[in-house]
Amino acid sequence: MAEYVGVLLILALAVALTGAMLALNLRIAPRRDLAAKRDPYAGAGGVRSAPRRRFAVRFYVVAILFLVFDVAVVFLHPWSAVLRELGSPGLVAMALFIAPLGVAYVYAWGKGALRW
Amino acid sequence: MSAEVLLFDVLAALAVFSAAAMVIVARTAVAAATALLACLTAVSGILVLIGGELVGVVHLIVHGGAVTVLLLMIVLLVGAEGGRRPASRVRDTAFKLLGCGAAVGIALVVVHTAPGTGVPVSGVESGATIGPGAASAAATALHPAAALHPAAALHPAAALHPAAALHPAAALDTISGGHRAMGLALFRSHLLPLQVLSLLLLSAVVGSVALAGRRAD
Amino acid sequence: MTLLLLAKTLTVLGVLLVGLVPLTAWLERRQSALMQDRVGPARVNVATATLGGLLQPLADAIARLAKESVRPRGADRVLHALAPALALVPVIVMVAVIPFGARYTIGSTTLSLVLADADAGVLWFFALSTLSGLGFVLAGWSSNSDYALLGAVRAGAQTVSCQIAMALSLVPMFAIYGTLRLSDMGLVQDRSIGLGGLLSNLDLGVAAEWLSLPAWGIVQNPVCFATFLLCAMAASRQPPFDSSSAGSEIAGGHTVEYSGVGLGLFQLAGVVQLVVIAGIVTAVFLGGSAIPWLSQDRIISAVSGFYGEGFATLICMGAHAIAFLLKLVSVIVLQVVLRGSMPRLRDDQLMDWLWKGMMPLALLNIFATGFVLVAVGGGGG
Numbered sequence: 001m002a003e004y005v006g007v008l009l010i011l012a013l014a015v016a017l018t019g020a021m022l023a024l025n026l027r028i029a030p031r032r033d034l035a036a037k038r039d040p041y042a043g044a045g046g047v048r049s050a051p052r053r054r055f056a057v058r059f060y061v062v063a064i065l066f067l068v069f070d071v072a073v074v075f076l077h078p079w080s081a082v083l084r085e086l087g088s089p090g091l092v093a094m095a096l097f098i099a100p101l102g103v104a105y106v107y108a109w110g111k112g113a114l115r116w
Numbered sequence: 117m118s119a120e121v122l123l124f125d126v127l128a129a130l131a132v133f134s135a136a137a138m139v140i141v142a143r144t145a146v147a148a149a150t151a152l153l154a155c156l157t158a159v160s161g162i163l164v165l166i167g168g169e170l171v172g173v174v175h176l177i178v179h180g181g182a183v184t185v186l187l188l189m190i191v192l193l194v195g196a197e198g199g200r201r202p203a204s205r206v207r208d209t210a211f212k213l214l215g216c217g218a219a220v221g222i223a224l225v226v227v228h229t230a231p232g233t234g235v236p237v238s239g240v241e242s243g244a245t246i247g248p249g250a251a252s253a254a255a256t257a258l259h260p261a262a263a264l265h266p267a268a269a270l271h272p273a274a275a276l277h278p279a280a281a282l283h284p285a286a287a288l289d290t291i292s293g294g295h296r297a298m299g300l301a302l303f304r305s306h307l308l309p310l311q312v313l314s315l316l317l318l319s320a321v322v323g324s325v326a327l328a329g330r331r332a333d
Numbered sequence: 334m335t336l337l338l339l340a341k342t343l344t345v346l347g348v349l350l351v352g353l354v355p356l357t358a359w360l361e362r363r364q365s366a367l368m369q370d371r372v373g374p375a376r377v378n379v380a381t382a383t384l385g386g387l388l389q390p391l392a393d394a395i396a397r398l399a400k401e402s403v404r405p406r407g408a409d410r411v412l413h414a415l416a417p418a419l420a421l422v423p424v425i426v427m428v429a430v431i432p433f434g435a436r437y438t439i440g441s442t443t444l445s446l447v448l449a450d451a452d453a454g455v456l457w458f459f460a461l462s463t464l465s466g467l468g469f470v471l472a473g474w475s476s477n478s479d480y481a482l483l484g485a486v487r488a489g490a491q492t493v494s495c496q497i498a499m500a501l502s503l504v505p506m507f508a509i510y511g512t513l514r515l516s517d518m519g520l521v522q523d524r525s526i527g528l529g530g531l532l533s534n535l536d537l538g539v540a541a542e543w544l545s546l547p548a549w550g551i552v553q554n555p556v557c558f559a560t561f562l563l564c565a566m567a568a569s570r571q572p573p574f575d576s577s578s579a580g581s582e583i584a585g586g587h588t589v590e591y592s593g594v595g596l597g598l599f600q601l602a603g604v605v606q607l608v609v610i611a612g613i614v615t616a617v618f619l620g621g622s623a624i625p626w627l628s629q630d631r632i633i634s635a636v637s638g639f640y641g642e643g644f645a646t647l648i649c650m651g652a653h654a655i656a657f658l659l660k661l662v663s664v665i666v667l668q669v670v671l672r673g674s675m676p677r678l679r680d681d682q683l684m685d686w687l688w689k690g691m692m693p694l695a696l697l698n699i700f701a702t703g704f705v706l707v708a709v710g711g712g713g714g
Contacts, residue, residue, distance in 0.1 A: 004164055005335075006448035007429045007457075008123075009342040014425035017350075018418045018598065021398060025594035029401045059490055062684075063189035064324040066493035067182040068317045069692075073500045074174050075310065076699070077456060078299030080507035088707045090303050093310070095700070100314045104321035113325045114688050146474055147412060150419075153467065173456040181463030185493050188470060192486060295453045295513045 061113045072101050124165055125224060131158035132223045136216035141209065145191040149184055156180045170294045338448075345448050348658075349428055353608045354601070357665050358390035361604070364666065368673040397597025405477055405590045412475035417591070417598035420468030423461040424605045430454040431612035432516040434622045434653040435523065435629055439643050446622070446654060447516050454515040455507075458613055459500050462568055465602060466492030469570070469577070472599070473587030484587035487680050488570065488577035494687040495568035501695035502560040505702035506550050506617050515613075519621025523628050524548050547625040550618035556698050558618045562668075564691055565613070567683065569606040572672040576680040611664035619660045622653035629653075 075097065083090055108114055138151035156179045163172035302310060359374075363386050366373025374386030404413055432454075434446030451457055466488065473485025507513055510521045525545035551558045567574035578587060588599050615621065624632070629649055637645035678686060 003449045003451050004169075006338055006342060007426060007451070009339060010346065010429045010448060011422070011426050013342065013346055014422045015418075017425075018421055021594055021598065022414075022418070025398050025400075025402055028399055029593055031401060059189050059192060059486055061325060061328045062490050062493060063182075063186040064328075065321065066497060067178075067186050068321050069497045070178060070182045070493075070500075071317060072314070073497060073504075074178060075302065075313075076501070076504050077453070077507060077513060078170070078295045079303055080299075080504045080699070080703075081296050081511055081513050082299035082303070083508040083703055083706060084511055085300065086303050091700075091703050091707050093303050093307055094703070097310055097314045098696070100318040101321075104318045108321055108325050109689070111325050113328065114685075144409065146471070147409065150412060150415070150471060153464070157464075169452045170456075173451075173453050173460055176460040177456065177463065181460060181467075181496065182493070184467060185463070185470075185489060188467070188474075188489060192474075192489075295456075296511075 061108075065108060065113065068104065069101065072098070120165060124162060127158045127161045127165065128227065129220045129224060131155050131162070132220045133216050134158065136219040137213075140212045140215055146188065149187045149191065152187070153180060153184050156184070168294075170298050341448055345428060345433070346425075348433075349425075349605065349608065353658075353661070354604050355387075355390040356662065357604050357607050358393070359387055360665060360669055361607075362386060362389060364669045365673050368670070393600075394597065397594055397600070400593040402591075402593030402595050408477045408590065409475040412471050413590075414595075416468050416472035416475060417595045417602075418468070419471060420465050421598045421602040421605070423465040423468075424602050424609060427458055427461045427609045428605070428612070430457050430515055431609065432519055432616055432621055433657050434650055435519050436516065437646050437650050439646050444650070445516060446650065446657075450514065450516050453513045455503060455513055455613070455617070458609070459496065462499075462606075463492060463496055465606070466496075466568070466570075468602070469587050469599070472591065473577075476587075476590035478590050481587055481589050484577045484589070488587050491570065491574070491577055491680075491683060491687075492568065494684060495564055495574075498687050498691040498695060499561065499564040499568050501692060501699065502557060502564050503617065504695070504699045505554050505557045506561075508699070508703055508706055509550070509553055515616045515621075518550075518617055519623060522547070522549050522620040523623035525626055525628075526552070545626070547620055547623065549620040549623075549625075554698070554702060556694075557702075558614070560691055560695050560698065561617070562610075562614055562664075562671075564687070564695075565610045566668060566671065567687065569603065569610060571603065571607065571668070573675040573677045574683055576678060576683055607665060607668060608661070611661045611668065614664045615657060615660040619664070622657040624652060624656050 076094070079086075079090065079094055086093070134151045134154035138148045138155065142148035142151055157176065160172045160176040160180060163169075163175055363373045365371075374389035375383050377383065377386065377388045377392045379388065404410065429448040430451050432445070432447035432450070436443060436445045438444075449457075470485045470489040470492070473481040473483075473488060476482070506518070510518045512518060512521070524547075526548045546552050570577055588596060591599060623629075632649045632652065633642065633645045635645075636648050640648075
């Protein structure tokens, strides 16, 4: 836990630095309010913008796949560090763990979830 | 009051405040997801503080990263505009923030006064305690895996670490760490739960791909 | 103790912000200009001396700070202001786990040139890089603009896909080193793999000792090096993986509605991320701070004959820090070479490349490496 004091320090300094830059900008930057400037793309050519609309379902599928594979990867890390001690039983155990995920991957691919 | 307890208080206050702000102040689902991110980051800090370094970082990867991304994607999918609350007056916002502050105050008072046993902070080496066992209890409740944390139970496992014969490097006696203990524990004594978990993940993928496919048709 | 740590923190931040960041920003501009047969930055000067544009980053920083930060109409006020900070702060914190040197014992004190010698150092890098990616997603969402939102969605999908590929691609190295701690990886790489066994028929004499390769990650598993470097570059959204901010397609994507200091913070985050990736690559694949064929013990025992052991250790520490920084800068140069020599991937090509190329390749590498390790290492337990 003592190692993390350094993280805490650098986090505090990073936040302070970012805050200082934002504050400095507020202090020294000019402010000339112009209605057109606050349009999307700074009013370039009267572009009409209607964002915050719905997005394709594929982004949701990517997020789910990410969640699932991320959980699997999290188990790979401690496994890899002790693979030498575990030996071949460890390799087999991981192969068994990955196999259903391989099936999931192939299923998602076959269903077109990985098609963009 | 030791530095650890102070740090715990700060992190816990941040967690409770952002959790409250998520519900009370946030006007859009995206703002709420951002507040959730702050809350999860603070909880990850608490996990590191009580000695569960690996659990802390995994918590940040899985919950802070993956779950938040999933939330954001869902928000984009359903369209955030429908869920947007009307803007409130400055006075109302002030009251809402006051409410969040009150939640923090109550939580801290409860943690510091409720009866309990008190747990060691940061593993075995430090004698400091965070009030009553609230911190560790909360962490364990959030995360079953926190029970595995590398304090007393897993420390002996470090003795299993690689004999010099496996690595010819000279400085190898310095290699250690909670992630090695966790790896050995997971793949020696908890193999079956792992396999079951992998099947669970498979069903999650199949379910979501099938549902998404049906909606697209 | 605390003072020492504070001094270390300030030194690391100083080296980063005063040394490496301007240098990287300059390399990005000057080196790309050379590669594209352009002049590059040539205006900023001190008494007509342009120094090859070396002062350009300073001028850029001043410009960003001194210009107005416009918030577009309809933007989410709080999130629009918060997003650049969320993108920048995590990448600065990442620097804490980079080991700028090994561990040194002088008398009774142990000194290490890493700010936070975290148990699972690399995992913090993964976690923080996702957090930083979320900053870019929020920026695009909160801007209330079409291209910005498109950039945000692409950035989100890219962040998560790269995360998986990147985390998978490093697993073989963890298996080879037997640890996730970055400073320990440096120690394990501080030795040589003898080629003597292969060439035992020849009578090499003294040369046999020098006929060896450093036990660096890049030597032990080059596939791993290539996949990780590319995935990490993709995760940091730098060209050619910048479809979420593609200037010629969606006009800057997630950062299109940012100006002044907000834009500056995003650019700073990008540059710091380049440095951090170079640091991680150096620590995992290029031997960390190790000097080839001259292990720490060897340097110290050679020098301590003249000056005593304490001073010898200090010299070794300095040499290691210099070696680390040299390797780090060369990885930055390599990244700029790569980004300058490949055309941008379209967003669908990028996702295809990650999900159908990098991920299976990384997984294959894991099991191939694992198999070799188990076969060579023998018996289990």
